[in-house]
Amino acid sequence: MTDAVIGRRRANKRGIASRESMLEAAITSLATGDPAAVSGNRIARDIGSTWGVIKYQFGDIDGLWAAVLRHTADKRGDLPAGLKPDGTLQERVSALIRTMAKGLREPESLAIETLRAALPRDHAELERDYPRTAAELSSWKPQWDKTCERAFADLRVDPIKIRQMAALIPAAMRGITSERTLGTYGDLDDALDGLIGALVAYLEN
Template sequence: MTDTDVQPQRTNRRGDASRENMLEAALKALATGDPGAVSANRIAKQIGATWGVVKYQFGDADGLWAAVLHRTAEHRADLFVPSDTAVPLRQRVAAIIDTLYDGLTATDSRAIENLRAALPRDPAELERLYPRTSAELQSWGRGWLETCQNAFADLNVDTERVRAVATFIPGAMRGITSERQLGSYYDLDLARRGLTDAIVAYLESSASSGPGDRSASGT
Protein backbone atom coordinates (compact mmCIF):
# COMPACT_ATOMS: atom_id res chain seq x y z
CA MET A 1 0.00 0.00 0.00
CA THR A 2 1.39 3.42 -0.96
CA ASP A 3 1.15 6.76 0.81
CA THR A 4 -1.34 7.82 -1.84
CA ASP A 5 -3.60 4.89 -0.92
CA VAL A 6 -3.87 5.85 2.76
CA GLN A 7 -4.03 9.64 2.37
CA PRO A 8 -7.84 9.89 1.90
CA GLN A 9 -8.45 7.95 5.11
CA ARG A 10 -6.12 10.26 7.03
CA THR A 11 -7.85 13.31 5.54
CA ASN A 12 -11.25 11.98 6.56
CA ARG A 13 -10.04 11.31 10.08
CA ARG A 14 -8.66 14.84 10.35
CA GLY A 15 -11.91 16.21 9.00
CA ASP A 16 -13.96 14.19 11.47
CA ALA A 17 -11.75 15.30 14.34
CA SER A 18 -12.05 18.93 13.31
CA ARG A 19 -15.83 18.63 13.14
CA GLU A 20 -16.00 16.95 16.55
CA ASN A 21 -13.70 19.54 18.10
CA MET A 22 -15.77 22.37 16.71
CA LEU A 23 -19.04 20.89 17.96
CA GLU A 24 -17.61 20.37 21.44
CA ALA A 25 -16.19 23.90 21.42
CA ALA A 26 -19.57 25.25 20.33
CA LEU A 27 -21.37 23.45 23.15
CA LYS A 28 -18.91 24.68 25.77
CA ALA A 29 -18.98 28.25 24.46
CA LEU A 30 -22.76 28.39 24.26
CA ALA A 31 -23.10 26.85 27.72
CA THR A 32 -21.41 29.89 29.28
CA GLY A 33 -24.61 31.82 28.69
CA ASP A 34 -22.71 34.66 27.03
CA PRO A 35 -24.88 35.98 24.14
CA GLY A 36 -21.66 36.75 22.27
CA ALA A 37 -20.88 33.02 22.22
CA VAL A 38 -23.55 32.56 19.56
CA SER A 39 -20.99 33.28 16.85
CA ALA A 40 -19.59 30.69 14.49
CA ASN A 41 -16.53 32.89 13.89
CA ARG A 42 -15.82 33.18 17.59
CA ILE A 43 -16.16 29.44 18.12
CA ALA A 44 -13.84 28.73 15.19
CA LYS A 45 -11.21 31.05 16.64
CA GLN A 46 -11.40 29.30 20.01
CA ILE A 47 -10.09 26.11 18.44
CA GLY A 48 -7.70 27.86 16.08
CA ALA A 49 -9.84 27.29 13.00
CA THR A 50 -10.89 29.68 10.25
CA TRP A 51 -14.26 30.61 8.81
CA GLY A 52 -13.27 28.52 5.79
CA VAL A 53 -13.07 25.44 8.02
CA VAL A 54 -16.56 26.17 9.38
CA LYS A 55 -17.93 26.48 5.86
CA TYR A 56 -16.18 23.28 4.81
CA GLN A 57 -17.58 21.30 7.74
CA PHE A 58 -21.04 22.83 8.12
CA GLY A 59 -21.73 25.08 5.14
CA ASP A 60 -22.51 28.17 7.23
CA ALA A 61 -23.61 29.25 10.72
CA ASP A 62 -27.03 27.73 10.12
CA GLY A 63 -25.40 24.38 9.43
CA LEU A 64 -23.26 24.67 12.58
CA TRP A 65 -26.24 25.42 14.84
CA ALA A 66 -28.23 22.60 13.27
CA ALA A 67 -25.32 20.21 13.89
CA VAL A 68 -25.07 21.37 17.52
CA LEU A 69 -28.78 20.68 18.02
CA HIS A 70 -28.45 17.29 16.37
CA ARG A 71 -25.51 16.41 18.62
CA THR A 72 -27.50 17.14 21.77
CA ALA A 73 -30.41 15.10 20.40
CA GLU A 74 -28.05 12.14 19.99
CA HIS A 75 -27.02 12.49 23.63
CA ARG A 76 -30.68 12.07 24.64
CA ALA A 77 -31.35 8.96 22.56
CA ASP A 78 -33.44 6.26 24.26
CA LEU A 79 -34.11 8.30 27.40
CA PHE A 80 -36.94 7.09 29.61
CA VAL A 81 -37.55 3.85 27.70
CA PRO A 82 -38.27 1.34 30.51
CA SER A 83 -36.28 -1.86 30.31
CA ASP A 84 -38.84 -3.55 32.55
CA THR A 85 -42.53 -3.40 31.61
CA ALA A 86 -43.41 -3.87 35.28
CA VAL A 87 -42.20 -0.33 36.08
CA PRO A 88 -45.32 1.55 37.26
CA LEU A 89 -46.59 4.82 35.86
CA ARG A 90 -45.57 6.90 38.88
CA GLN A 91 -41.98 5.68 38.72
CA ARG A 92 -41.76 6.48 35.01
CA VAL A 93 -43.13 9.99 35.47
CA ALA A 94 -40.78 10.61 38.40
CA ALA A 95 -37.84 9.45 36.27
CA ILE A 96 -38.70 12.00 33.58
CA ILE A 97 -39.10 14.81 36.10
CA ASP A 98 -35.86 13.95 37.93
CA THR A 99 -33.88 13.56 34.72
CA LEU A 100 -35.01 16.94 33.41
CA TYR A 101 -34.38 18.55 36.80
CA ASP A 102 -30.74 17.46 36.59
CA GLY A 103 -30.39 17.72 32.82
CA LEU A 104 -31.60 21.30 32.40
CA THR A 105 -28.51 22.55 34.22
CA ALA A 106 -26.12 20.37 32.19
CA THR A 107 -23.84 21.71 29.46
CA ASP A 108 -26.06 20.65 26.55
CA SER A 109 -29.18 22.28 27.97
CA ARG A 110 -27.42 25.53 28.90
CA ALA A 111 -25.94 25.67 25.41
CA ILE A 112 -29.28 25.20 23.70
CA GLU A 113 -31.02 27.77 25.93
CA ASN A 114 -28.38 30.34 24.97
CA LEU A 115 -28.62 29.46 21.29
CA ARG A 116 -32.42 29.64 21.27
CA ALA A 117 -32.34 33.01 23.02
CA ALA A 118 -30.24 34.42 20.18
CA LEU A 119 -32.37 33.01 17.37
CA PRO A 120 -35.47 34.73 15.94
CA ARG A 121 -38.61 34.10 18.03
CA ASP A 122 -40.97 34.11 15.07
CA PRO A 123 -41.06 30.61 13.50
CA ALA A 124 -41.43 31.97 9.98
CA GLU A 125 -38.48 34.32 10.43
CA LEU A 126 -36.39 31.54 11.96
CA GLU A 127 -37.20 29.24 9.05
CA ARG A 128 -36.32 31.96 6.53
CA LEU A 129 -32.98 32.88 8.09
CA TYR A 130 -31.95 29.51 9.56
CA PRO A 131 -33.82 26.78 7.66
CA ARG A 132 -31.63 23.89 8.83
CA THR A 133 -31.68 25.03 12.44
CA SER A 134 -35.44 25.48 12.27
CA ALA A 135 -35.84 21.98 10.85
CA GLU A 136 -33.69 20.54 13.62
CA LEU A 137 -35.73 22.31 16.31
CA GLN A 138 -38.92 20.93 14.79
CA SER A 139 -37.30 17.50 14.80
CA TRP A 140 -36.54 18.04 18.49
CA GLY A 141 -40.23 18.56 19.17
CA ARG A 142 -41.18 15.40 17.33
CA GLY A 143 -38.39 13.48 19.04
CA TRP A 144 -39.46 14.61 22.50
CA LEU A 145 -43.06 13.58 21.81
CA GLU A 146 -41.85 10.19 20.60
CA THR A 147 -39.69 9.85 23.72
CA CYS A 148 -42.72 10.43 25.96
CA GLN A 149 -44.89 8.10 23.91
CA ASN A 150 -42.26 5.38 24.18
CA ALA A 151 -42.02 5.90 27.94
CA PHE A 152 -45.70 5.01 28.39
CA ALA A 153 -46.35 2.88 25.30
CA ASP A 154 -47.08 -0.33 27.18
CA LEU A 155 -49.42 1.32 29.70
CA ASN A 156 -53.13 1.92 29.34
CA VAL A 157 -53.05 5.71 29.04
CA ASP A 158 -54.63 8.02 26.47
CA THR A 159 -52.21 9.05 23.72
CA GLU A 160 -53.63 12.58 23.52
CA ARG A 161 -52.99 13.08 27.22
CA VAL A 162 -49.44 11.86 26.74
CA ARG A 163 -49.11 14.47 23.99
CA ALA A 164 -50.38 17.16 26.36
CA VAL A 165 -47.95 16.07 29.07
CA ALA A 166 -45.08 16.08 26.58
CA THR A 167 -46.01 19.63 25.61
CA PHE A 168 -46.10 21.19 29.06
CA ILE A 169 -43.39 19.27 30.94
CA PRO A 170 -40.38 21.14 29.43
CA GLY A 171 -41.81 24.55 30.34
CA ALA A 172 -42.82 23.42 33.81
CA MET A 173 -39.38 22.00 34.48
CA ARG A 174 -37.66 25.13 33.18
CA GLY A 175 -39.65 27.08 35.75
CA ILE A 176 -38.59 24.79 38.59
CA THR A 177 -34.99 24.82 37.33
CA SER A 178 -35.03 28.62 37.21
CA GLU A 179 -36.16 28.69 40.86
CA ARG A 180 -33.29 26.35 41.69
CA GLN A 181 -30.73 28.57 39.97
CA LEU A 182 -32.07 31.77 41.55
CA GLY A 183 -32.05 30.29 45.04
CA SER A 184 -35.71 29.64 45.69
CA TYR A 185 -37.44 29.86 49.07
CA TYR A 186 -39.78 27.11 47.92
CA ASP A 187 -39.27 23.42 48.61
CA LEU A 188 -38.34 22.24 45.12
CA ASP A 189 -38.45 18.56 46.11
CA LEU A 190 -42.08 19.16 47.06
CA ALA A 191 -42.63 20.97 43.78
CA ARG A 192 -41.32 18.00 41.83
CA ARG A 193 -43.46 15.57 43.79
CA GLY A 194 -46.50 17.76 43.26
CA LEU A 195 -45.88 17.92 39.52
CA THR A 196 -45.36 14.15 39.42
CA ASP A 197 -48.62 13.58 41.34
CA ALA A 198 -50.52 15.89 38.99
CA ILE A 199 -49.23 14.17 35.86
CA VAL A 200 -49.90 10.70 37.26
CA ALA A 201 -53.47 11.66 38.23
CA TYR A 202 -54.05 13.18 34.78
CA LEU A 203 -52.79 10.09 32.95
CA GLU A 204 -54.45 7.59 35.29
CA SER A 205 -57.85 9.23 34.86
CA SER A 206 -57.64 8.57 31.12
CA ALA A 207 -57.15 4.82 31.55
CA SER A 208 -60.14 2.69 30.65
CA SER A 209 -61.38 0.15 33.17
CA GLY A 210 -59.75 -3.24 33.03
CA PRO A 211 -56.49 -4.98 33.85
CA GLY A 212 -54.49 -2.08 32.40
CA ASP A 213 -55.53 0.22 35.24
CA ARG A 214 -53.60 -1.69 37.86
CA SER A 215 -50.54 -1.84 35.62
CA ALA A 216 -50.69 1.88 34.90
CA SER A 217 -51.07 3.02 38.49
CA GLY A 218 -48.65 0.56 40.00
CA THR A 219 -51.14 -0.29 42.78
Protein backbone atom coordinates (compact mmCIF):
# COMPACT_ATOMS: atom_id res chain seq x y z
CA MET A 1 0.00 0.00 0.00
CA THR A 2 1.45 3.37 -1.01
CA ASP A 3 1.99 6.28 1.36
CA ALA A 4 -0.53 8.30 -0.69
CA VAL A 5 -3.28 5.70 -0.19
CA ILE A 6 -2.53 5.47 3.54
CA GLY A 7 -2.65 9.26 3.76
CA ARG A 8 -6.03 9.41 2.02
CA ARG A 9 -7.48 6.77 4.33
CA ARG A 10 -6.26 8.59 7.42
CA ALA A 11 -7.67 11.86 6.10
CA ASN A 12 -10.98 10.14 5.36
CA LYS A 13 -11.14 8.70 8.89
CA ARG A 14 -10.44 12.14 10.35
CA GLY A 15 -13.17 13.63 8.15
CA ILE A 16 -15.71 11.03 9.29
CA ALA A 17 -14.76 11.57 12.93
CA SER A 18 -15.09 15.34 12.49
CA ARG A 19 -18.51 14.93 10.89
CA GLU A 20 -19.68 12.61 13.68
CA SER A 21 -18.51 15.02 16.37
CA MET A 22 -20.32 17.90 14.65
CA LEU A 23 -23.56 15.90 14.52
CA GLU A 24 -23.31 14.93 18.19
CA ALA A 25 -22.61 18.55 19.15
CA ALA A 26 -25.55 19.75 17.03
CA ILE A 27 -27.83 17.24 18.79
CA THR A 28 -26.62 18.46 22.19
CA SER A 29 -27.35 22.05 21.16
CA LEU A 30 -30.81 21.24 19.79
CA ALA A 31 -31.67 19.09 22.82
CA THR A 32 -31.63 22.20 25.02
CA GLY A 33 -35.02 23.05 23.51
CA ASP A 34 -33.93 26.62 22.79
CA PRO A 35 -35.64 27.68 19.51
CA ALA A 36 -32.53 29.67 18.63
CA ALA A 37 -30.54 26.42 18.56
CA VAL A 38 -31.76 25.69 15.02
CA SER A 39 -29.69 28.61 13.70
CA GLY A 40 -26.69 27.48 11.69
CA ASN A 41 -24.47 30.12 13.25
CA ARG A 42 -25.67 29.19 16.76
CA ILE A 43 -24.92 25.51 16.14
CA ALA A 44 -21.50 26.45 14.74
CA ARG A 45 -20.79 28.46 17.88
CA ASP A 46 -21.94 25.65 20.16
CA ILE A 47 -19.84 23.16 18.20
CA GLY A 48 -16.83 25.45 18.51
CA SER A 49 -16.48 25.79 14.77
CA THR A 50 -17.50 28.17 11.99
CA TRP A 51 -20.47 28.06 9.68
CA GLY A 52 -18.04 27.75 6.76
CA VAL A 53 -16.61 24.50 8.15
CA ILE A 54 -20.12 23.11 8.70
CA LYS A 55 -21.13 24.09 5.16
CA TYR A 56 -18.07 22.25 3.86
CA GLN A 57 -19.31 19.07 5.59
CA PHE A 58 -23.07 19.35 4.97
CA GLY A 59 -23.60 21.88 2.16
CA ASP A 60 -26.23 24.07 3.83
CA ILE A 61 -28.63 24.14 6.79
CA ASP A 62 -30.93 21.70 4.98
CA GLY A 63 -28.06 19.26 4.62
CA LEU A 64 -27.12 19.65 8.28
CA TRP A 65 -30.67 19.05 9.50
CA ALA A 66 -31.10 16.03 7.22
CA ALA A 67 -27.79 14.61 8.50
CA VAL A 68 -28.85 15.13 12.12
CA LEU A 69 -32.11 13.27 11.47
CA ARG A 70 -30.31 10.42 9.67
CA HIS A 71 -27.76 10.21 12.50
CA THR A 72 -30.50 9.83 15.12
CA ALA A 73 -32.28 7.21 13.00
CA ASP A 74 -29.06 5.20 12.62
CA LYS A 75 -28.52 5.28 16.38
CA ARG A 76 -32.06 3.95 16.99
CA GLY A 77 -31.46 0.95 14.79
CA ASP A 78 -34.22 -1.37 13.60
CA LEU A 79 -36.23 -3.50 16.01
CA PRO A 80 -36.06 -2.53 19.70
CA ALA A 81 -33.25 -4.33 21.49
CA GLY A 82 -35.67 -5.67 24.11
CA LEU A 83 -38.00 -7.27 21.57
CA LYS A 84 -37.61 -11.05 21.68
CA PRO A 85 -38.21 -12.78 18.33
CA ASP A 86 -40.04 -15.61 20.10
CA GLY A 87 -41.83 -13.42 22.67
CA THR A 88 -45.54 -13.36 23.34
CA LEU A 89 -47.79 -10.67 21.90
CA GLN A 90 -47.82 -8.96 25.31
CA GLU A 91 -44.01 -8.99 25.52
CA ARG A 92 -43.59 -7.59 22.02
CA VAL A 93 -46.09 -4.76 22.46
CA SER A 94 -44.53 -3.94 25.83
CA ALA A 95 -41.04 -3.85 24.28
CA LEU A 96 -42.19 -1.40 21.59
CA ILE A 97 -43.95 0.90 24.04
CA ARG A 98 -41.33 0.89 26.78
CA THR A 99 -38.43 1.31 24.35
CA MET A 100 -40.16 4.32 22.81
CA ALA A 101 -41.01 5.74 26.26
CA LYS A 102 -37.32 5.61 27.16
CA GLY A 103 -36.16 6.87 23.76
CA LEU A 104 -38.42 9.92 23.78
CA ARG A 105 -36.58 11.20 26.86
CA GLU A 106 -33.14 10.85 25.22
CA PRO A 107 -31.27 13.92 23.86
CA GLU A 108 -31.78 12.72 20.28
CA SER A 109 -35.56 12.85 20.63
CA LEU A 110 -35.45 16.23 22.36
CA ALA A 111 -33.29 17.52 19.50
CA ILE A 112 -35.74 16.21 16.91
CA GLU A 113 -38.66 17.93 18.65
CA THR A 114 -36.79 21.25 18.68
CA LEU A 115 -35.95 20.86 15.02
CA ARG A 116 -39.46 19.85 13.97
CA ALA A 117 -40.95 22.81 15.82
CA ALA A 118 -38.84 25.12 13.64
CA LEU A 119 -39.78 23.50 10.34
CA PRO A 120 -42.73 24.54 8.16
CA ARG A 121 -45.91 22.61 8.97
CA ASP A 122 -47.08 22.66 5.36
CA HIS A 123 -45.58 19.72 3.47
CA ALA A 124 -45.31 21.59 0.18
CA GLU A 125 -43.43 24.44 1.85
CA LEU A 126 -41.18 22.03 3.73
CA GLU A 127 -40.35 20.07 0.57
CA ARG A 128 -39.65 23.27 -1.36
CA ASP A 129 -37.44 24.97 1.23
CA TYR A 130 -35.80 21.94 2.88
CA PRO A 131 -35.99 19.04 0.39
CA ARG A 132 -33.34 16.85 2.04
CA THR A 133 -34.82 17.29 5.50
CA ALA A 134 -38.31 16.59 4.14
CA ALA A 135 -37.10 13.43 2.39
CA GLU A 136 -35.52 12.16 5.61
CA LEU A 137 -38.64 12.84 7.67
CA SER A 138 -40.94 11.26 5.08
CA SER A 139 -38.86 8.06 5.15
CA TRP A 140 -39.48 7.51 8.85
CA LYS A 141 -43.13 6.43 8.68
CA PRO A 142 -42.68 3.59 6.17
CA GLN A 143 -39.61 2.42 8.11
CA TRP A 144 -41.59 2.43 11.37
CA ASP A 145 -44.49 0.61 9.68
CA LYS A 146 -42.08 -2.10 8.49
CA THR A 147 -40.58 -2.36 11.96
CA CYS A 148 -44.02 -3.03 13.41
CA GLU A 149 -44.81 -5.54 10.66
CA ARG A 150 -41.59 -7.46 11.35
CA ALA A 151 -42.20 -7.36 15.09
CA PHE A 152 -45.41 -9.39 14.72
CA ALA A 153 -44.79 -11.19 11.41
CA ASP A 154 -44.97 -14.72 12.87
CA LEU A 155 -48.06 -14.15 15.06
CA ARG A 156 -50.66 -13.89 12.28
CA VAL A 157 -51.95 -10.56 13.52
CA ASP A 158 -54.33 -8.67 11.22
CA PRO A 159 -52.06 -6.41 9.10
CA ILE A 160 -54.66 -3.62 9.13
CA LYS A 161 -54.58 -3.60 12.93
CA ILE A 162 -50.78 -3.52 12.90
CA ARG A 163 -50.86 -0.52 10.56
CA GLN A 164 -53.35 1.27 12.82
CA MET A 165 -51.28 0.44 15.90
CA ALA A 166 -48.17 1.79 14.17
CA ALA A 167 -50.02 5.07 13.51
CA LEU A 168 -51.29 5.32 17.09
CA ILE A 169 -48.15 4.54 19.10
CA PRO A 170 -45.98 7.59 18.21
CA ALA A 171 -48.80 10.06 18.83
CA ALA A 172 -49.85 8.39 22.09
CA MET A 173 -46.29 8.16 23.36
CA ARG A 174 -45.56 11.82 22.59
CA GLY A 175 -48.66 12.74 24.58
CA ILE A 176 -47.51 10.71 27.58
CA THR A 177 -43.97 12.10 27.29
CA SER A 178 -45.36 15.64 27.14
CA GLU A 179 -47.35 15.00 30.32
CA ARG A 180 -44.21 13.71 32.02
CA THR A 181 -42.28 16.81 30.94
CA LEU A 182 -44.97 19.33 31.89
CA GLY A 183 -45.92 17.62 35.13
CA THR A 184 -49.12 15.76 35.93
CA TYR A 185 -51.08 14.42 38.87
CA GLY A 186 -51.76 11.23 36.91
CA ASP A 187 -49.77 7.99 37.16
CA LEU A 188 -47.99 7.72 33.83
CA ASP A 189 -46.81 4.18 34.56
CA ASP A 190 -50.49 3.29 34.73
CA ALA A 191 -50.96 5.08 31.43
CA LEU A 192 -48.23 2.98 29.80
CA ASP A 193 -49.66 -0.24 31.24
CA GLY A 194 -53.13 0.76 30.04
CA LEU A 195 -51.88 1.52 26.54
CA ILE A 196 -50.04 -1.80 26.36
CA GLY A 197 -53.09 -3.69 27.59
CA ALA A 198 -55.43 -1.94 25.18
CA LEU A 199 -53.17 -2.61 22.18
CA VAL A 200 -52.72 -6.28 23.11
CA ALA A 201 -56.50 -6.72 23.46
CA TYR A 202 -57.08 -4.97 20.13
CA LEU A 203 -54.51 -7.07 18.29
CA GLU A 204 -55.77 -10.33 19.84
CA ASN A 205 -59.38 -9.77 18.78
